[in-house]
Amino acid sequence: MSRTAKAKGIVALAVGAAAVVAGVPALAGAATTDSHRAAPPTVTIDFTGTNSASGAANAIGAGFGGTATAKDATGAQVATVYDQCTKDAISVDSATAFCTADLVFTDGDQVTFTAVVPIDNPLTAKYPKKFDGVVTGGTGAYKGLAGAVHVTNTALAVYELSWDA
Numbered sequence: 001m002s003r004t005a006k007a008k009g010i011v012a013l014a015v016g017a018a019a020v021v022a023g024v025p026a027l028a029g030a031a032t033t034d035s036h037r038a039a040p041p042t043v044t045i046d047f048t049g050t051n052s053a054s055g056a057a058n059a060i061g062a063g064f065g066g067t068a069t070a071k072d073a074t075g076a077q078v079a080t081v082y083d084q085c086t087k088d089a090i091s092v093d094s095a096t097a098f099c100t101a102d103l104v105f106t107d108g109d110q111v112t113f114t115a116v117v118p119i120d121n122p123l124t125a126k127y128p129k130k131f132d133g134v135v136t137g138g139t140g141a142y143k144g145l146a147g148a149v150h151v152t153n154t155a156l157a158v159y160e161l162s163w164d165a
Contacts (some may be wrong), residue, residue: 038141039163040103040111043070045081047157058095062087070103070161079105085117093121100136109140113149122156129153135163 050066063086070079085099096118103111115133130152138145148164
């Protein structure tokens with residue numbers, strides 16, 4: 001191979017490598033943008049009277065669901081929450097349910113998540129109780145949202161949600 005051919009090959013290799021290196025930040029920027037969507041506000045949801053786990057059959061696979069209002073720290077309604085749960089484990093004083101929830105914010109944007117929810121007998125339950133869920137997606141300002149939702153069960157059927165998304 002002549003020196004000219006080698007030089008052209010090295011230049012082509014260098015140009016190709018430079019293009020790859022230059023393209024990496026651009027690709028990283030797009031991925032970073034998608035993973036840093038707006039985090040939903042911290043909310044309190046109250047399913048009291050609308051979501052009766054005790055009303056569902058006391059058997060594995062029994063389902064229940066409901067709706068609740070989601071309020072921000074000022075007490076203003078910011079979303080409506082829809083959930084559907086299936087009992088996965090049952091004992092004398094508790095049940096464990098796999099739940100899917102959809103928060104529909106007043107502007108129409110949505111956030112969905114799933115969680116394995118511990119449900120204690122209301123007569124023996126001790127609060128607060130904390131557990132985490134997995135954010136499964138979102139729309140609008142929350143499109144591409146992923147991460148964790150941190151749930152604190154503060155009273156019977158009352159939950160505070162904060163986000164690691």
